[in-house]
Amino acid sequence: MQAWNEAQLERQKLRHKQFEQFKGFVFWLGGWVGSGRSGIFFFISAMLASATFAGVSIINLPTNLSCPDPKSLCYLVYQMRFNNKSVILPQQTKDIIAEYERNKNKPKRRK
Secondary structure, eight states: OHHHHHHHHHHHHHHHHHHHHHHHHHHHHHHHHTSHHHHHHHHHHHHHHHHHHHHHHHHHOOSOEEOSOTTSHHHHHHHHOSOGGGEEOHHHHHHHHHHHHHHHHSOOOOO
């Protein structure tokens, strides 16, 4: 029984030593990130990552997008979207309006 208690005590000391080493590393890392060029590099990297995420989200957020001219910024956004089928290009506008007019006059089917 005493050997068991001694082993438990040794494990507890080892865990405390490992915790102290980890705590020292965390404080060192915090000091490194918050100082000089490393802090500036970390801040700029975080800002670039968040700006990229925001840009991708904003580009893909609208469900439908209509581009008036192929030379517009909208057309560039069209090429960067994940789902290009939800973008209406100038050459598709007439086809969509014609299909709408055809379907508007048809009687609705009851299910």
